[in-house]
Amino acid sequence: MAQVHGREELVGQITADEGRTGRRAGLWSWLLTTESREVAECVSELYQGEAVGAAPGGDLHVRKLHSRGIAVIVASAADVRHRLALEKEGGLVHACDGSRFLPPMLDEGKPCGCPDDPFERKAAARSGAGPRPDARLVFCLAAAPELGELSFQSSAWQLYESLESLSHKVERTGGPAQMELVLREQRLATRSGLDVSFSYPEVHTVRRLSVAQAGLHLAA
Numbered sequence: 001m002a003q004v005h006g007r008e009e010l011v012g013q014i015t016a017d018e019g020r021t022g023r024r025a026g027l028w029s030w031l032l033t034t035e036s037r038e039v040a041e042c043v044s045e046l047y048q049g050e051a052v053g054a055a056p057g058g059d060l061h062v063r064k065l066h067s068r069g070i071a072v073i074v075a076s077a078a079d080v081r082h083r084l085a086l087e088k089e090g091g092l093v094h095a096c097d098g099s100r101f102l103p104p105m106l107d108e109g110k111p112c113g114c115p116d117d118p119f120e121r122k123a124a125a126r127s128g129a130g131p132r133p134d135a136r137l138v139f140c141l142a143a144a145p146e147l148g149e150l151s152f153q154s155s156a157w158q159l160y161e162s163l164e165s166l167s168h169k170v171e172r173t174g175g176p177a178q179m180e181l182v183l184r185e186q187r188l189a190t191r192s193g194l195d196v197s198f199s200y201p202e203v204h205t206v207r208r209l210s211v212a213q214a215g216l217h218l219a220a
């Protein structure tokens with residue numbers, strides 16, 4: 001099943017393989033899911049991909065990518081979704097920027113009632129009463145733009161927070177921008193002395209690209 005984003009079909013999806021407990025430190029990875037063997041092989045070559053099984057029928061390729069960072073090219077601000085969202089029974093009931101409703105909510109622009117305090121906001125999200133991060137990027141890999149567009153999606157607060165200023169920057173520049181998806185790691189020692197880690201994704205540094213630089217790839 002191809003995913004459709006606007007006029008373009010996405011060739012795959014990347015997510016952060018977010019480890020939460022019991023993992024040895026220093027192991028970070030991303031997960032690539034694609035229907036295309038060519039995309040799976042090419043991306044694997046770039047980021048030390050490791051096959052992690054296939055769906056029944058064999059038309060879905062899943063690869064674990066061992067790389068701390070992935071450089072991506074985002075074509076425009078429309079390809080960056082940065083919002084808090086709450087869904088109930090499959091429908092969107094709240095979409096906001098933390099203080100005001102965002103489209104497609106009917107009350108767009110009006111105060112949404114989320115707490116100002118980040119701790120209260122996160123507690124509301126945890127209990128299911130408040131919205132949680134719903135960030136999404138559509139991009140080409142800077143190292144292989146000819147493969148086509150992929151998506152990245154995350155509900156991590158760290159990613160949401162790192163995207164805050166970057167999404168405004170992309171909006172201001174209007175045109176294509178290069179940024180980097182990065183996995184961060186937080187190490188903890190358990191009582192038994194085991195070194196475990198949490199990993200989470202962030203987005204870093206926006207570099208504006210000229211239309212010529214990006215158009216080369218994005219027009220393909």
Ligand SMILES: [Zn+2]
Nearest residue numbers: 096098112114
């Ligand atoms: Zn809200």
